[in-house]
Amino acid sequence: MANQDNRPAEAGGTGDQESVHHLIETRLAKMSELGEQVELYPYAYDRTHTSTEMRAQEEALTAAEQKVRFPGRIMAKRGTGKTLFVPIQDEWGMIQAYFRKDDLGEEKFRLIQKLIDIGDWIGVEGTLFRTRTDELSIKVENFTFLAKAIRPLPEKFHDMSLENRSRQRHLDLAMNTDSRERFKLRSEIITDIRSFFAEEGFLEVETPVLQPLYGGATARPFTTHHNALDMTLYMRIADELYLKRLIIGGLEKVYEIAKDFRNEGMDRTHNPEFTMLECYAAYWDYHGMMDLTERMLRRLALRFGQDGKLTYGDLEMDFNLPFARVRFMDALADKTGQDLMALDTDALTRLAKGHGVVIKKGMGRDKILDELFSELVEPELVQPTFVMDHPKELSPLAKAHRETDGLVERFELFIAGFEVANSFSELNDPREQRRRFEDQKTLMEAGDDEAQPIDEAFLEAMEQGMPPTGGMGLGIDRLIMLLVDTNNIRDVLLFPHTRPERIDRNDHPEGGTT
RNA sequence: GGGCCACUAGCUCAUCAGGUAGAGCAUCUCCCUUUUAAGGAGGUUGUGCCAGGUUCGAGUCCUGGGUGGCCUACCA
The missing domain is CATH 3.30.930.10 (Bira Bifunctional Protein; Domain 2)
Structure with a gap:
């Protein structure tokens, strides 16, 4: 791995292995089995409807028993033995897919049940219906594997920390x-x-x-x-x-x-x-x-x-x-009760200090006015x-x-x-x-x-x-x-600046003495 | 820049009398043919941010460092 090139091999064995968590190992194992049966990373998928379009056209699609083809990311799996409910998320929302062993046959059902994970991308094909809990769902007749995820998604019912949301925006968005x-x-x-x-x-x-x-x-x-x-x-x-x-x-x-x-x-x-x-x-x-x-x-x-x-x-x-349109000096005059243009720098400095403004050396008249403005007027400009x-x-x-x-x-x-x-x-x-x-x-x-x-x-x-x-x-x-x-x-920034999570201590040979 | 607080399983968090760690989700095995934080039974998962120190013993106390959050000051 490129970013480990300049790390010394420490006692205790830090190698590529340490980064391979057992969750990833499990997924890699599933991946190789899955790869014998389907294309793991196919090139394209023909979608007929987005999640929003299906919801909007539900009545017509259901009445006509029209087949829809819907791609997205698997966000959960709820199995009841020989059926499986799989919420699939696209950019606009979530539609639930309903898999039945009787409809798909032993082998295909095993794929979705055992080898396909939360976080993977699939396309499902079938007809729309409402479950008895009134959830709009696709009764799956066929599905296409679209991409494997070898890392797990974050846990689903707590918010990610602000730090992780910013650092890993792809997960935040997902x-x-x-x-x-x-x-x-x-x-x-x-x-x-x-x-x-x-x-x-x-x-x-x-x-x-x-x-x-x-x-x-x-x-x-x-x-x-x-x-x-x-x-x-x-x-x-x-x-x-x-x-x-x-x-x-x-x-x-x-x-x-x-x-x-x-x-x-x-x-x-x-x-x-x-x-x-x-x-x-x-x-x-x-x-x-x-x-x-x-x-x-x-x-x-x-x-x-x-x-x-x-x-x-x-x-x-x-x-x-x-x-509203107000003049800078008028706004200050309203707040202080005097015409600040008439004051000399000393008087102005005293006035500013009286209002809690920190005056530093080298501040000119206009800078002091600006500070005073920030202190007295700005907060009220709603x-x-x-x-x-x-x-x-x-x-x-x-x-x-x-x-x-x-x-x-x-x-x-x-x-x-x-x-x-x-x-x-x-x-x-x-x-x-x-x-x-x-x-x-x-x-x-x-x-x-x-x-x-x-x-x-x-x-x-x-x-x-x-x-x-x-x-x-x-x-x-x-x-x-x-x-x-x-x-x-x-x-509001997709990728705000963050400090690197880990500092490479080997950058500076003499390190640590600051 | 200053102050306060935090960092523990992949994720969100407990453990706070210092005695080598838990829960939920995820994951694995089994049961379940309309579930939706599905459910039931069982299992796996941790250099407890890093480095020193105190101690018989440190996730827990002390020091230094790193990263983050909040408040505060400044530039948009």
Whole structure:
């Protein structure tokens, strides 16, 4: 086994044998006997009906005594001597197969009774009927073996632990209908978002994951290396700077749904790779983007919620009403009773500390405002709310506010207390963009490892002329969390990042001394 | 990153006065021709996360490490 290559042969004998559990041995033995009589891994199976179709068409199928052919996975076996009830699961549900010794004959009945296990795949052929306990069933006349499972499925009437559900998603999907439904829903939501953007006239594009410079957000990147070019590359933390190049090139409405990668902590709401939606429209400002965002979310709430309302934990949000729109500084003024723009940094720091905000060295005015906002305002933004017109320093890619000095034209959309979307009237003046990058560089040199590096190639593109543009980014995973009502990002990621179960202690010869 | 808790059979969990481990499901044998957490009788299954230590004796106590969960802080 490949993953054991660099393990030393320890005393006590760790070999391939140790991994062969007796349950697997038993199944392997059955497999070789079964293999003498049937094809163990055939190539295809002609299905006539899915489980849902059979349930929907039960009356007609039963009346006509029509033969159905139904493939799926065996989820249980309930024998009563010379009959056998076998629930078979397909993607949509479960249908029970009924095997009778009298119908199948001694040999075939022995196959299903003795050699075919829970977890195996089979196709059954027969007619529909109702048992006397009123369970829709297939009276099996013939069956086809489809694939052998040599490992057992988990136990059937307790939930798997969250850890095992995430690490072994194939088992979670096999065992838990709600999990299958949740991930199918995720897919339907994303498909619907694509339809929405198509209807709005946006072009779906793909931009590089591997970038010579990262940008478009404030975060630490993953770093990798291109061998042939012998150069460092970064996994993207955002799509923004490439999508803007497309706007500069004359594609007027573009969007991308793609993975971004951020080398930061993991918890219930953060995974190192996550799915981001970004869209840009030429000639729009952030008001246009706000309207677009509101249209999209109302549509999703109508299609995937209850009459345009969503329940999240014990919160209920109504997307039918126009979304609230509040200015960042106004929201803070409401909470603190004073105009924070009028305060100097010292007074602001005292105020923030008074509200329990931890002030670290090197935090600028705008950062303090942002912290204060997170502390005082965000948790209360349950109904969909656009927070507009943020302080400038935190938004190096946003255009200055057309009326108020020190602010930018930006909005964040909050729902159920957390940020779902972020948008700007995009900065398109290359001189101003260069100054903002210089400011970021200063922050970086001061030790801020999340500050954005200067991207000369992007500046050069902008110098070719970028039209007025509105842009918006939206965290898909968080949106899905809202729509499926879960507080754990693992529930909406098929394969969330997990640490390896076992550390190979032989990686570091001197090991253990840290 | 900080705090608290957990890790025992393939799965879900008990054993908590330290004396070399149990249940249900799964699996095996037998009985049962409409069961559905089928039922009945009997059997198999464990380096008790890893490494040290205390002890006559450790799953149980101590130390270190690993993985996970919850709370807390930060980035989406």
